[in-house]
Amino acid sequence: xxxxxxxxxxxxxxxxxGTVLLISNYSTNVQVRGYVRRSMNESSMMFAEELNTxxxxxxxxxxxxxxxxxxxAENTMMEDNSSQMGNQHxxxxxxxxxxxxxxxxxxxxxxxPLISVRRNGILADxxxxxxxxNEPIRIGTYLTKAERDAAILLEQDGALIGYLFVPGxxxxxxxxxxxxxxxxxxxxxxxxxxVSILAALLLALVLTNLFxxxxxxxxxxxxxxxxxxxxxxxxxxxxxxxERLGKTxxxxxxxxxxxxxxxxxxxxxxxxxxxxxxxxxxAQLEALEDGxxxxxxxxxxxxxxxxxxxxxxxxxxxxxxxxxxxKLSLNKRPTDLRAxxxxxxxxxxxxxxxxxxxxxxxxxxxxxxxxxxxxxxxQIFHNLLMxxxxxxxxxxxxxxxxxxxxxxxxxxxxDHGDGIAPEDLPHIFDRFxxxxxxxxxxxxxxxxxLAIARNLAEAHxxxxxxxxxxxGGAVFSLRLPI
Numbered sequence: 208x209x210x211x212x213x214x215x216x217x218x219x220x221x222x223x224x225g226t227v228l229l230i231s232n233y234s235t236n237v238q239v240r241g242y243v244r245r246s247m248n249e250s251s252m253m254f255a256e257e258l259n260t261x262x263x264x265x266x267x268x269x270x271x272x273x274x275x276x277x278x279x280a281e282n283t284m285m286e287d288n289s290s291q292m293g294n295q296h297x298x299x300x301x302x303x304x305x306x307x308x309x310x311x312x313x314x315x316x317x318x319x320p321l322i323s324v325r326r327n328g329i330l331a332d333x334x335x336x337x338x339x340x341n342e343p344i345r346i347g348t349y350l351t352k353a354e355r356d357a358a359i360l361l362e363q364d365g366a367l368i369g370y371l372f373v374p375g376x377x378x379x380x381x382x383x384x385x386x387x388x389x390x391x392x393x394x395x396x397x398x399x400x401x402v403s404i405l406a407a408l409l410l411a412l413v414l415t416n417l418f419x420x421x422x423x424x425x426x427x428x429x430x431x432x433x434x435x436x437x438x439x440x441x442x443x444x445x446x447x448x449x450e451r452l453g454k455t456x457x458x459x460x461x462x463x464x465x466x467x468x469x470x471x472x473x474x475x476x477x478x479x480x481x482x483x484x485x486x487x488x489x490a491q492l493e494a495l496e497d498g499x500x501x502x503x504x505x506x507x508x509x510x511x512x513x514x515x516x517x518x519x520x521x522x523x524x525x526x527x528x529x530x531x532x533x534k535l536s537l538n539k540r541p542t543d544l545r546a547x548x549x550x551x552x553x554x555x556x557x558x559x560x561x562x563x564x565x566x567x568x569x570x571x572x573x574x575x576x577x578x579x580x581x582x583x584x585x586q587i588f589h590n591l592l593m594x595x596x597x598x599x600x601x602x603x604x605x606x607x608x609x610x611x612x613x614x615x616x617x618x619x620x621x622d623h624g625d626g627i628a629p630e631d632l633p634h635i636f637d638r639f640x641x642x643x644x645x646x647x648x649x650x651x652x653x654x655x656x657l658a659i660a661r662n663l664a665e666a667h668x669x670x671x672x673x674x675x676x677x678x679g680g681a682v683f684s685l686r687l688p689i
Contacts, residue, residue, distance in 0.1 A: 230399030
């Protein structure tokens with residue numbers, strides 16, 4: 208972004224200076240060309256005098272072409288003048304000698320227009336018929352009216368004897384030519400400055416629009432997202448920084464949209480999960496009040512079970528909220544995962560026996576201790592074993608392996624059930640997600656076990672993943688850092 212701004216400023220500066228340079232150069236060239244053309248006209252007047260003298264001496268224009276070829280006559284004349292001036296001032300100081308040299312240089316500088324007049328001049332007789340021209344094809348032709356009007360009249364005793372036409376010559380220089388030239392050059396510079404300012408402003412507006420437009424779009428989209436429209440997306444194709452910011456804003460909007468959808472789904476799920484046990488309790492209490500059921504321990508048992516379910520649901524939600532917020536307190540200490548797993552398995556002996564399930568436990572030895580909160584890790588084991596017991600087919604087994612996997616200790620729990628459907632696998636750790644809703648509710652689960660287990664694993668710096676085993680069933684892998 209900084210580089211692009213510097214380049215933009217540099218472009219504006221170059222455009223402004225370039226405009227001043229071009230306009231000033233053009234105006235100066237025009238004025239200088241005018242000066243040269245006027246100088247050529249003065250030289251034309253001098254040459255016209257020479258031609259008059261020639262005609263006066265010769266009485267004819269015969270041989271006049273030699274006058275147009277004598278390009279060195281001025282040098283000879285100035286050398287003679289210089290010699291005479293040197294003889295008159297012989298013996299004077301060096302400063303005067305330098306002044307003569309300067310005058311001589313000035314005279315030599317003036318011979319350029321005179322030579323141009325000799326080479327480019329066209330001589331015509333009193334009828335306008337061309338007598339001499341540097342282009343032989345013009346000889347014998349007649350001057351046009353425009354050329355006659357621009358030509359210098361050659362006269363002898365008041366009688367017209369010819370025309371001298373020099374292409375490009377103008378009227379004579381005015382007396383205040385230098386001041387006029389300076390004034391026009393200053394006007395040209397002022398005009399160039401004004402034009403450059405306008406050009407710079409126009410270019411600045413264009414560049415500013417290029418930079419501001421994507422920012423304006425981003426601002427409008429951010430305001431829409433802030434107002435709650437999480438479906439807002441920006442599509443910016445400009446400089447990389449704006450594109451990157453636009454993609455980041457789109458990602459944020461998508462995350463907010465997903466979070467809002469999950470929040471709404473969570474609210475609906477919690478309301479649904481709370482409604483079921485509350486509805487059972489209400490029905491049971493109304494039955495007791497109406498005398499449908501006698502008021503004894505058997506009648507209170509369903510109410511107690513639903514109350515325990517409510518308490519467990521609230522506790523699970525609290526643990527999940529603390530884990531997701533990173534505020535769950537952990538009492539870490541060196542722990543033997545094998546011993547912790549065996550302790551957890553003892554609580555499932557009755558449930559496994561009821562389904563005639565065998566447990567095959569394999570543990571790598573020696574296995575390093577892990578620094579974890581044993582109560583929370585036991586909660587993960589409990590949720591994984593509960594899930595495995597629920598979906599393992601009767602009369603089969605549950606496989607548990609504990610081993611070291613690089614810098615992690617890994618615990619794999621495999622059931623021998625039908626596995627997880629491919630469409631359910633990405634959502635298996637979502638809150639209240641049930642691959643088999645009816646069966647889950649019959650078992651009294653809250654639908655939060657796997658979500659809590661993953662969050663507890665991540666709170667310890669580990670991971671919890673699920674996949675289908677190639678030989679059937681599902682495998683849940685818990686990895687904890689050693």
